[in-house]
Amino acid sequence: MGVELHDNRGLICGYLLQSQGPAVAIEIGAVSAVEPPADALWLHFNLNDGRARAWIGGCTWLPAEGRERLLGSERSAFLEVWGNAISGALADVYSDDPERFGLVYVHVNQNCLISGRRHPVTAAALLHADLAAGLPIDTTPALFNRLFTHLVATRTKAVAEFVAVIDQAEDRVFAGAYHAVRLGQHRGGMARLRRQLVADRNACVDFFAHPPAWWPKPATKNLRRLGGALTSAVQDLELTEDRARLINEEIDSRQIERTNRNLYFVSMAAAVFLPMTVISGIFGMNVGGLPWVEDASGFRWVMACMAAAVTLALALLAWRRML
Known part of the structure; x- marks a missing residue:
């Protein structure tokens, strides 16, 4: 007996937002590339799939700038506000490798949030899980805010894990067990994370300061709060990097002191x-x-x-x- 494989033509997930109740999952066939949607929706594409790229490229109700941003080859985070839309890319953690980062490309207007990625990323997967679990989200600003909330939460968690590692290393050093402390790999991970945090923060500065006219004030206030959390995460990570450097200097000092005592x-x-x-x-x-x-x-x-x-x-x- 044959097995029918589901093929959504490069669409990872699609949801129609409702003012009352949870979002409704939809297939790519339910969305016309010619007629603009009557209700707010979210479409999340696998940009490695040629059919997904062809659908985005041929979507006439998406402005040319939006199609260009979604199908672009940028390798760094950016976010631009032009007219009544927001387009760009935000750095996100790989779902299968938390030490690596990819980009999630987005285009947002009043009626839709179109996103895409080339490698599975965490924030988009968490947003998909929220909607699949029935979380009620009725507008695209609320949807984008939820996506950005997951981005910030993922980074904050990563920073907290590095802080815990440095706390443990510090305790070991001052307890005299410094020979078992190895921070080289963690310092490299912190440097990579800091670069991505700073990139996302810088990408959103103009958007946080001057959102589109249709963007509701509560959503703007929430975004600025998330921006503050992102800035705090950057500061905490920089402080943790300084502590790691001081711990390495303390380890070197103690090793030199031990060598001198032996000599x-x-x-x-x-x-x-x-x-x-x-x-x-x-x-x-x-x-x-x-x-x-x-x-x-x-x-x-x-x-x-x-x-x-x-x-x-x-x-x-x-x-x-x-x-």
């Missing part, structure tokens, strides 16, 4: 036992004329000389305050 011990041991080595070397020479060779108490005299030499060495070191 000091070796040096003192060499200084103390050097006279004994010299005496034993002298009396070990196989030549005539050595004292006490025929004396039955010669061994005791040699040991006494060694003891006296060690005592003298210790006294000299103590006099020089080297012990």
Whole structure:
């Protein structure tokens, strides 16, 4: 018996927003590329699929700038407000690899939020899960705010995880177990995360300050709050990076101190036992004329000389305050 595979022509998910009740899932066939939608909707595409790109490129009710942004090849975050629409791309964490980042491309107006990605990203997947679970969202500003909320929450969680790692490393260092602390990989991850946080923050500055005229004031207030949370996350991450650098400096300092103590011990041991080595070397020479060779108490005299030499060495070191 054959199995029929579902094919939505590159559409990952689509939802029709309703003023009352949860959003309704729709197929790509239910949305015309010629006639603009009568109700607000969200379409999220896989931009690796040629059919999705063809649908976006041939959608006549999307302005040319919106199609260009959605199908663009930009590799950095940006967000532009032009006319009655918002277009751009925001950095997001990969769903299957939290240490890597991709872009989610967006176009927003009063009637639709069209988005796309080339690799599965976290925020869009969480928004999809919200709507699939029946979360009521009735407008595109509320939908975009929810998407941006997930972006900020994901980054804030990542920053909190790095803070916890640095806290644990700091405790280990000051407990003396610094030899087990390795921060190189974490410092690289923090640097990558900071770049993406700053990119998203900078991309949204103009939008937060001058949203479109149709954007409701409550949604604007919420966006500015999210922007403040994003800025706080950047500051927390920068502080955490500074702490990581100071911990590395403390580890280096303690390792140098430990090495110096070991070298000091070796040096003192060499200084103390050097006279004994010299005496034993002298009396070990196989030549005539050595004292006490025929004396039955010669061994005791040699040991006494060694003891006296060690005592003298210790006294000299103590006099020089080297012990």
